[in-house]
Amino acid sequence: MAKNLVVVESPAKAKTIGKYLGADYRVMASLGHIKDLPSKGLGVDVEHDFATTYEVIPDTKKRNNKKTVAELKKAAKEADAIYLAADPDREGEAICQHLAEEIVPKRPKKPAFRVMFNEITKRAVQEAFNEPKQIDVHLVDAQQARRVLDRLVGYKVSPLLCKTIGGRLSAGRVQSVALRMVVEREREIEKFVKTEYWTVAANLTSKLPPAFEARLWKIGEQTVKTSGFDQEVKKSEILVANEQQASEIVAEAEGQSFKVAEVTTKERKRNPVPSFITSKLQQEASRKLGYAVKKTMMLAQKLYEGIELGAEGAVGLITYMRTDSTRVSDTALGEVRDFIGQQYGPQYLPEKAVHYRSKKGAQDAHEAIRPTDVRRTPESLEGYLNNEELKLYRLIWQRFVASQMMAAIFDQTTIDIEAGRFVFRATGSVQKFDGFLRVYEEGRDEKTDEDDAEVARKLPLVERGEALKLNSVTPEQHFTEPPPRYTEATLVKALEEKGIGRPSTYAAIMTTILDREYVEKVEGRFHSTALGTTVNDLLVASFNDLFNESYTARMEEELDEIEEGKLKWTSALREFYDKFAKDLETAEAEMKAAKQQAIPTDEICEKCGAGMVIKFGRFGQFLAC
Template sequence: MAKSLVIVESPAKARTIGKFLGRSYQVKASMGHVRDLPKSQFGVDVENNFEPHYITIRGKGKVLQELREAAKKAETVYLATDPDREGEAISWHLMTALGLDEERVRRIVFHEVTAEAVRNAVKNPRGIDQRLVDAQQARRVLDRVVGYQLSPLLWNKVRRGLSAGRVQSVAVRLICDRQDEIDAFEPEEYWTVDVTFRPVPVNGQTEPAPEGEAGQDRPPAVFVARVERRDGKKLELANEAEAQRVVEELAGLEARVASVEEKERRRSPYAPYTTSTLQQDASHRLRFSASKTMRLAQELYEGLPLGPEGHMGLITYMRTDSTHIAAQAQAEARAFIEETYGPEFRPARPPQYKNRKGAQAAHEAIRPTSVYRTPEKVAPYLSRDQLRLYRLIWERFVASQMSPARYQTMSVRVAAGPYELRATGSRLVFPGFLQVYRADETETSKMLPPLVEGQLLEQLERKPEQHFTQPPPAYTEASLVKALEELGIGRPSTYAPILETIQKRGYVELVDRKFRPTELGRVVVDLLKEYFPNIVDVEFTARMEAALDEVEEGKQDWVSLVRKFYDPFQEQLRHAEATAERVKVADEETDEVCDKCGRKMVIKHGRYGRFLACSGFPECRNTRPLLEKIGVDCPECGHPLVKRRSRRGKTFYGCSNYPDCRFVMWQKPVPARCPKCGSLLVEAQGGRGRKAEWVCPTKGCGHRQPAADPKEAEAIQAQA
């Protein structure tokens, strides 16, 4: 017998681990799953306790043969797949497919790809955890039952080629329900009245700074208070006349400070990232999709060449719902914080963060494998996007181990006749974790001048302002992931695939980064709500997720779980097949005209996404790609610029007159020219609290300007 064999999923992980273990170990990659249910058959034996019929995935025969040859020569085979249900299932499939004896197999898990973690895992192997395998198998069988048996019904009743997913359908319903709320919303008018005051100095009180000269440590000369009550009751102003009445009544009233309350407020740091919060923050701050975030995180986890340091994993495992941090990592972070920022930035005790109910406490949060591997140190070895995501993870983790920020706050009540007004101010006195990580810029210092109870105030301006209540916001990728997690739908490994799948199926679309259901999505959800209420029921799906967790914990048998779902589902399926009527989905009409017959073109959905087709089908079979205009004209020929995708899926912007005009840009152009050189300006997202800008892409120009709002942009385009 020769070397021990270690099997991981990917070549990148194999390269990294191979450097740690040395010549006594041979490390090979399985390239992900090697067995699965067949695509062309149901693959589940319902009569035999839902026994799955697994086959070798097409193209994996050669990989398995190489692994068999290596396993024959090895005394011990270490299965080092990812530390979750999916990874456990891959290890189990490998053991079965390779025909390995359990005595020769060692299952090892580690949550970071570092030399110490891998070597410790090899010293502490275990067997395959059948509970994890059963939980994954139950999920796979449930999804196969729904997908394989429900899809033909959708073909017959709606449109050929459709498919439905057990968890994805709930996500589509959430988006449909939210859009219904938005469509039904009727805005209500309301008004507020703000008053600008100048304090009248009292005996011994120094004059505040002149207006406009107040700095971080100098109080302003004036402050603004909002009218909140009249005769002790909350004031609600429904229209301009009511607001104007308040303004007129205030004009003749003496105003004095009724009370001043000062106290210190502490703002605690955020917990380190879980999969969900990482996807949300990467969406908000970096504008990454959930799938892009997970792809980059996978690369950082599996390891990258870091120059003299060699291949090294930069972050811990990125599929986790736990905020737990290992004691050793906390100790290292505390030492780093004290060395870098000072002892006052290190709290007396390491912070502890509460996990949400059902979280896998044995896992760790997403953190850097070493805080001393700062973003600046690894920058030369990472791509731009890898570095941006790593910086986000590094900053969030370091900040999570730092002291709270402290603010000096001031709350003032002003009395003017029957009216009560309120103003609040705050001043940052100690930045704490904000020294490293600022999630947003809404918490800015807003100081008030020095005030004492009973002090007379001079009214400078009374400003009535109209407002309208706002509808609930449409879901973005970030807010949908947050909703799925809060509702108990899906798990860390499924958020990104859910978002990707519902878009690929044409059930929803992203418009200006907000989800909007398509007509097709609404039709499918309505059908499921009527005939398969459990499939699109949030609570039912959440209970199913909890039941899968119980299988993993050994509290429930996976076969009985599937049986409880399967029998009622079959009844619903038979009823729908017998009674549901066929629904026609109207195609979305466009202003495009067919260049062959002159009829209007409509938007259709195919296996590769949306495309334009002639409304005269089948008489006219003309089709062409659907080009998404961005509201900017080509600077070379004047035709509209459109959004396109490269073969690798990367977005770029090109002329709709292609191939006659070959103008392209990788950054999104905006309807404005550079005042210096005349080039089209492009979008530059501020990120990390900075506002979005329009910048000149011409090398050496360097022009930047604040981004215009959408209405301004339309006006600029109209004038161009």
């Protein structure tokens, strides 16, 4: 019989780890958290240092949890030692703490250890078991502080929404800030006033082909304004604001001689980007593969926990997928450099490994997301992964390999052409060396025609002073565009840049605001619903500090400080709660006085002719006059 018990979260992970440990270890799965704050009642004593009451999650909330816990207890009783091997993050540490409380025998006391690995490979698993550790109380405290914060906000604020608007509504500490960003973007779009502007392009021929286009760049000493319309036109700029102005420029330009004034060619390097962190993987999978954040994380979890590879059995294909670190282990760097040299040749291999700096506050104990073995090319896995898994693996593999390759090199040419008081400019870019682009190119959120045109544009060889033949001068009307609505990729990017949420929370934020019908997706972009706008306005009016970006970001920093042992979790909560309690009191009084909110519609009541509104009852939305 196995002497040691190992507990992980999922059966897939248990299967992969089991084959590396051998017959002395029995590996079982807890199927995620086994304990949580109670489903009925607050479970937090705010008067006594936020003492918490946890319960084993009832079967009504998590299927067969009672049976799972009983089986783990029995196995722990029979084992000589217990190894708790949940994921290497706050949630994983909290799962291990709850397992230690519930399943590890107290009499006789049995040794219990915490083991962590960033990848599920034979080497990583054996190293972790050779040096087992104890549960990190600071990580547990950080998770508990986040859970209690979320419980306090949800439990205290959600009933106010239900009373004021009706129906079953919820507020969340982070989800409500994301909703606010979507609503505020919607209002920016509604308020946006278009600005008309015109560009003028000349089609020209030199001694050598091909014919090319140059845009009007300057009139006298003034630069033609084609961007930055939220700012006033400077003295050094000129705005071609209407058709008449553009037509006058065209007429004048057609009577001028066009001559090359300046030709400059500069070498431009384009460097590769680091291996993925969680948020960047979510953004790129959304842009390139059209995957929702939730789907990306579900697929990445499978790749991390292990996929059956024929005779090889279950193999973890990528490192842990919740990380904000760009660090890569020296072993993996050595392997990828060997691979690049052999596969693509020495000209693609930098002299030394490329090290990228992680953002401030990143947890560098983790690595970036990368393949566990770079020699497992996407092509070699085609028979084992389904189409969606393979696409995500290919993205991760390509990004990792490209991150350690040479920069791409371009020749960027600029031709300035004089025509009377006008200066026209043509730019073009020619790739001299593909470098990392041979393997991977990062996607963009909002592509511009100009970006694509510059790389595609081929310019002829011209000399300074050379006369050019004018073929045509064409004016083109443009209007400024409002800021674009958020996609999943751009909302994750904005949340990350503002320090809101963490790698483990982005997927849950998106899911919650969609499931609550506070936002809807139209052609892949978030639109706030009438309900979402009403909920947001109520929350902002009563809890402006709580549901704003900088406050939420500061709370995330405090959670990081708790994790690092720099801040006591109860002190952070006390500071939060003292202000929150006052805001809550004010909000309760204001909302009690307010009439139940209703959302106006364009519908007219057939009986009385009054405008109809949406109201919310126990069973959902209904129309009333």
